[in-house]
Amino acid sequence: MRSYAKSIALYERTRKHLAGGVSSNVRYASVPVPLFFARGEGARLHDVDGNVHIDYVLGNGPAILGHAPKPVIEAVARSLADGQVYAAQNPREAELGERLCRLLPGAEVVRFATSGTEAVLMAMRLARAFTGRDKILKFEGHYHGWSDQAYISAGPSLNEAGPADEPVPVAGSPGIPASVLDDVVVAGWNDLAALEAAFDRHAGEIAGVIMEPVMVNGGAALPEPGYLAGVRDFCRAKGALFICDEVITGFRVGLTGAQGRFGVTADLAIYAKAVAAGFPLAMVAGRRDVMDTLADKGVMHGGTYNGNVQSMAAALAALDELERDDGAVYRDLERRGARLMQGIAALGEKHRLAMRVQGLPAIFQVFFTDGPAPKNYRDAVSCDRDKVAAFHAALQEEGIRINRVGKWFLSTAHDDAIVDETLAATDRAMAALR
Ligand SMILES: Cc1ncc(COP(=O)(O)O)c(C=O)c1O
Known part of the structure; x- marks a missing residue:
């Protein structure tokens, strides 16, 4: 058994002075306690107890070039003496x-922010200001940050969530005022008829439709063929803005994100995470006529750290790596990720585990289910969550760190040898699980 004695002691210590012992509630999804890491390098993390983990969490997405990528940290180091914020x-x-703007689909202009949560708030405000309408339609199981307006029905219990064809907006946290729910409409994803019905119920009131174009947080589900284009066309017909939250998919599922991959352009798109390879940077990109309301109509967006020197330096250096040879790193990422997905699925069969692996090579999820791979949030939460938590723990024991719900993020530092090492460890973890 691996020892986590030092992490446990540090957690006890931080609980005295950090509220709840952590800096983000997401970090509770860790066993036996929120772990403490001393160092990351490439695909590996070293925890304070000396355990080495091949890391498939990657900060929940940003570390697309692995941990401490040399070109990025060198560029940031060179920028430090220039100062930080002016x-x-x-x-x-x-x-x-x-x-x-040269690279991203539909990016006529961009505006920088610092976290995905804030950039989502900016996009929603822009949609409201531009259309003169108040309501935002979001999809069940889609996570757009933790703000009052966005942390609605991101992971509701099915007891509270109402009927599938007309979900009830569910506040994700105590402290979110009930009044916020009046301006949020929730629909089931991957279902154009459900979207149309929701618009019928709120005729003329919906300013924008926001979604993760691949439903990563709710289950790594891909959009059905034609669905994204259908949503875009429908929004256009109804005078609502189509907003793609590419915080995870941007610079991960390809150089031009999910929009490039699936050939659909949104009115506004939100990027964060991988764009600066681990440094804090987010942005909204999109239509000039919408984004210009920041300047022309006084739509407020601020932020002390927006555009800070180090985040800009990091993103420029990351782009150098990601864009080289017309995005060659993504071709390798795809090949290795596909091999890993197929390898995990084959091991599941070998160990007679009823499981599915779905998503894209750079971000996928493992489900334990006898049924088909989930297409939406309700399918995903109906899979065996205890089993996936046990799988997560068994993998950790073998030196493989995945997200607690079974999600795997890949980086360009996960080379073929690491994929082989991972599959051998997964084989042992599945044997232990059985
Ligand atoms: C799709 C999506 N949108 C928005 C956010 C919020 O981003 P941040 O954590 O930078 O506030 C996240 C975070 O995981 C996300 O996955």
Whole structure:
């Protein structure tokens, strides 16, 4: 058995001075306690007890180039002496903005922010200001950050969530005012008829439709063929903005995100995480006429750390790596991720485990179920969650760190040897699980 004595002691210590002992509630999803890591390098993390983990959590997405990627940390180190924040613009913002607008689908202009949560808030405010309507439609099981307006029905219990064809908006946390729910409409994802019905119930009131274009948080489910284009066309017909939350998919499922991969362009898109390879950066990208309301109509967006020197330097260096040879790193990422997904599925068969592996090579999820792979949130939560937690624990014992709900993020540092090592460890973990 691996020992976590030092993590346990540090957790006891932090509980005295950090509320709840952590800096994000998401970190409770760890056994035996929220773990403490001393160092990350490439695909591996070293915890304070000296255990080495091949890391498939990657900060929940940002570390697309692995931990401490040299070109990025060197660029950031070079930028440190320039200062950090000026309460003014810096030239790196101009360069990054130009490059992003050249690259990203539908990005006529961008606006930088610091976290995904804030960028989502900006996009929702823009949609409201631009259309003059108040309601935002979101989908059950889609996570768009922890703000009052977005943390609704991100992971509701099915007891509270109402009927599948007309879900009830469920506040995800105590402290979210009930009044917020009046301006949020929730629909089931991957179902155009459900979207149309929700619009009928709120005719003329919906400012924008926000979604994860691949439902990563709710189950790594892919959009059904034609679904994204159907939503875009429907929004256009109804005068609502189509907002793609690419916080996870951006710079992960390809250089041009899910929109590029599936050939659909949103009115607004939100990026964060992988764009700066581990440094804090988020942004909204999209239509000039919508985004220009920030300047022309006084739509407020602020933030002390927006466009800070180090995040700009990190993103520019990360883009150098990701764009090289027309995105060659993504071809390797796809090949290795596909091999890993297939290898895990084959091991599941070998060990006679009723399981499914679904998603895309750079972000996928393992489900324990006799049924088909989940297409939406309700399918996903009906799978065996105790079994996946046991799988997570068994893998950790073998030196493989995945997300507690069975999610795997891949980085360019996970080379073929690491994939082989992972599959051998997974074989042992599944044997232990059985
Ligand atoms: C799809 C999506 N949107 C928004 C967010 C919020 O981003 P942040 O944690 O940077 O506030 C997340 C975070 O995991 C996310 O997965």
